[in-house]
Amino acid sequence: MVRRMAFLFGRKQVIPPPSGEHAVGTRRFDVKNAAAARTVCVQAWYPAQRGDGPTEPYLDDVVRAALAEFTRVPKFLLPQNPSYSHPNAARVAGRFPVLLFNHGFGSFQKQSTSLMEELASHGFVVLSVGHPSESLVVQFADGTSQGRRADHPAWVEITAGLENLEKNVRELEPLFDRARAAKDPGRLREVMNAIAAHRSYAVLAPLVTAWRQDTATVLDQLDASPLAEQVDASRVGVFGHSLGGMVAGQLAMNDPRVRAGMSYDGAQLPFPGDGPSALPVPFCFVYADASKVGAATARSEGINDGFLGPGGCGVVIRGASHLNFTDMNNLSMMARALGPIDRVEMAKVLRAMTVGFFDHHLKGKPLSGFTPSPAFEFTTRRAG
Numbered sequence: 001m002v003r004r005m006a007f008l009f010g011r012k013q014v015i016p017p018p019s020g021e022h023a024v025g026t027r028r029f030d031v032k033n034a035a036a037a038r039t040v041c042v043q044a045w046y047p048a049q050r051g052d053g054p055t056e057p058y059l060d061d062v063v064r065a066a067l068a069e070f071t072r073v074p075k076f077l078l079p080q081n082p083s084y085s086h087p088n089a090a091r092v093a094g095r096f097p098v099l100l101f102n103h104g105f106g107s108f109q110k111q112s113t114s115l116m117e118e119l120a121s122h123g124f125v126v127l128s129v130g131h132p133s134e135s136l137v138v139q140f141a142d143g144t145s146q147g148r149r150a151d152h153p154a155w156v157e158i159t160a161g162l163e164n165l166e167k168n169v170r171e172l173e174p175l176f177d178r179a180r181a182a183k184d185p186g187r188l189r190e191v192m193n194a195i196a197a198h199r200s201y202a203v204l205a206p207l208v209t210a211w212r213q214d215t216a217t218v219l220d221q222l223d224a225s226p227l228a229e230q231v232d233a234s235r236v237g238v239f240g241h242s243l244g245g246m247v248a249g250q251l252a253m254n255d256p257r258v259r260a261g262m263s264y265d266g267a268q269l270p271f272p273g274d275g276p277s278a279l280p281v282p283f284c285f286v287y288a289d290a291s292k293v294g295a296a297t298a299r300s301e302g303i304n305d306g307f308l309g310p311g312g313c314g315v316v317i318r319g320a321s322h323l324n325f326t327d328m329n330n331l332s333m334m335a336r337a338l339g340p341i342d343r344v345e346m347a348k349v350l351r352a353m354t355v356g357f358f359d360h361h362l363k364g365k366p367l368s369g370f371t372p373s374p375a376f377e378f379t380t381r382r383a384g
Helices: 002-008 059-071 114-119 154-163 167-181 186-195 203-220 243-254 332-337 343-363
Strands: 025-033 040-050 085-087 095-100 126-132 137-139 144-149 229-242 258-264 282-288 290-292 297-298 315-319 376-378
Touching: 002 290, 025 114, 025 203, 040 114, 040 137, 040 203, 059 137, 085 114, 085 332, 095 203, 095 243, 095 343, 114 126, 114 343, 126 203, 154 203, 167 186, 167 297, 167 332, 203 243, 229 243, 229 343, 243 282, 258 343, 282 343, 315 343
Parallel strands: 025 085, 095 126, 095 229, 229 258, 258 282, 282 315
Antiparallel strands: 025 040, 040 126, 137 144, 290 297, 315 376
């Protein structure tokens, strides 16, 4: 994902400001995952008191260096446009719902910063989880960082798999069709297990397991985090993009602390004997319209809908491609990699939908952001 996009970073970013009542603070902290003997990195965005302090760039020096090394693009071509996030800003008093986010494979914690800022401005504490060796780069609380391990099995196997991506998409499409036709959760689980066994997804299974454990560890240690006085651990949501969406679905299906979740263009891949056959909490699958892979078209809409329970929804955003769900959507030179949807409309719809869904299920507010429009439609039951 990152390799194909980085050549297009060298122009001005147009990112809408947060629309909520709060200013946005950001900070980093670490969590020890004793079971996996590693340190998990967290970047938080939270409701902050207003002030005139400096803001963090969307692409800081560490991320720019990682992108430059990975893509072989000179670092000076990667811009440092300022965000709306104030490092270590004073917190707003009170307790807020907490949302845990996982990025896509090959990406990094700040890949959706503008969405994190929007959620924090509306009264959520958002924790983006970084996975050492597997994320493109992670940043520790002490200022050090760790890049991907090029010899990590996931990087080796997935990079090799990209060479046959078009062929894999053609092989998977019949399975996706079967998944869309499966209305019974048990039958859908069988189909999704077949998808999970395909070589394109089988290499992801260890990562889904590891990232799910990392994220659960962050949740385990909320009371000891620097934001312990601001988070309400009884109101937990999960969300993610691509592989991160798979992790969100796994957590929502198996962790009783999770009350709601969203997945942006990610498959719900259950493991045999693991968890129920339906999502027990309100969950929303938001699909891209289609993503071009060479001469093939990857179309994932509706493949997870049979897992949905009460309050869940499946939504397809017409004209969106896989990367429209990230900050790549906000870069004017990204047009060749994005879907034909208007970029401003995409940001507006995704923000409204995400805030509205979690406002409803974690704060008890009336549902908003889900009025069908030319930009999107429901593939299955509506959110409620």
